[in-house]
Amino acid sequence: MAVLLAVDLGLRTGLAWYRDDGRLIRCRSAHFANRGMLRRALPALWQEVPDLRQVVLEGGGDLADTWRHSAERRGIAVMVVSAEQWRDDLLFKRERRSGQQAKEHAEMLAARVMDWSGMSRVGPLRHDAAEAVLCGLWAARQIGWLDAWPDALRQG
Template sequence: MQTLLAVDLGVRTGLALYGADGRLLRYRSQNFGSAARLRRAVPALLDAERDLAWVVIEGGGPLADVWEREAARRHLPVRRIGAEEWRRALLYPREQRTGAQAKTTADGLARRIIDWSGAPRPTSLRHDAAEAILIGFWGVLDAGWLDEVPIELRR
């Protein structure tokens, strides 16, 4: 089964893995502590996913370049997006008037995606993991793995 890896880029990185059916398989937040540690970890993170078909990254700069280089070595397509791209597709304008408001709304939608997917519920959900979930959900829609937002997730 093909998978899509979504990355909310930063030293504290959010990661979400989706299956070809558009459902979330797993997610996590990881604090690498430094950019150097994150750079060293990227190859192992990509190698850990055997059926990886897509990587979607939110963010830019040198850390995104590391992800793109490592994905290119594996002949994996990468899509780099900004937060405004997935927010525009998944949140109403009134839900993104402030960054705090967007993060709160993103958390709620991420929890609904977790439930819809049958993924394990979090004891706590860090905002970077929640955003990785939404980046990945945007990615499965963009890749055509889902034709539209499932009725259970519509508001």
């Protein structure tokens, strides 16, 4: 089973892992005090879920470079996207009139993705983890792991 990791970049980071059938298998937030702490944490993070083959990074800049270099040293393919790319496909225009509004809708849709994937929820997701979940779903479709968006995404 191949695994994709979606990362909502920042020192407060959202992480979402998908298996190659397009289902979410794990998600969480992480906080790194600075870039050095992030750099030191990445080797353990790569081992957190076996069979990691693809990383999608939402955002750019120095933090994206840190993730990309670390992943490429391990032979992990890297895709860099903007939030606008996945939001255009997953959120209606009325749901993304502002960044705050987009984050709120991302949290709701991420909960639906978790339910569709068979994951239990213990509480609400932080917005960074929710955005990683949706970015990962978008990436799974882009690389051919999903033929169509799950019906559950817009039900409820």
